[in-house]
Amino acid sequence: MEAASHKAPDLILGSASHRRRRILESLGVPFRVAVPDVEEVTYPADPFRTAGDNALRKHAALRSRCKDSTLITADTVVVFQGKVVGKPASKRQAQDFLRMFAGKRQSVVTAVAFSLPGRNPDIEVVESKVVFRPLSDDMIAEYLSHVDPMDKAGAYDIDQRGDMIIESFSGSRSNIMGLPSEEVRAWLGGHGYALT
Secondary structure (H helix, E strand, O other), rough: OHHOOOOOOOOEEEOHHHHHHHHHHHHOOOOOOOOOOOOOOOOOOOOHHHHHHHHHHHHHHHHHHHHHHHEEEEEEHHHHHHHHHHHHHHEEHHHHHHHHOOOOEEEEEEEEEEEOOOOEEEHHHHHHHEEEEEEEEEEHHHHHHOOOOOOHHOOOOOOOOHHHHHEEEOOOHOOOHOHHHHHHHHHHHHHHOOOO
């Protein structure tokens, strides 16, 4: 009886991403947001290590401030031709990224770190595949007139005018947005959180 009445700790999403907030909101679990201040790392030929290390760095930075809460942090990278592609540094680089992706396939890798208070984090890494439409410079300019690419891995968002540039995808759609809802739902449900 005692376990059934136990209240799960407050949940914190460690992310500035509006897309991650929307995904977590869709699961119906109360949470608050705290943004970790960390310097991200990139291992150009190792996307899984890049995403995993960054998710854990964010987690550690947040844990030092939020000792009594359950934490979720994440990092998403695009993998194109075996190399990590992060967020664009400029609008021009965003155009270059989309021109490079045109007509080709890529992977999107998200690492998610979860922990209860006083526990070491669990980490899940999820990969989805994306195939881009053939894109002209005019199509890229039109897409970028609707979407701000600057805070997005690979300079795009599948959930924001994604049909303009993406032909198809396989795997978790929410993973491509930055937080794989299936894994988050399973972890939270397994640790006593009530989900819708």
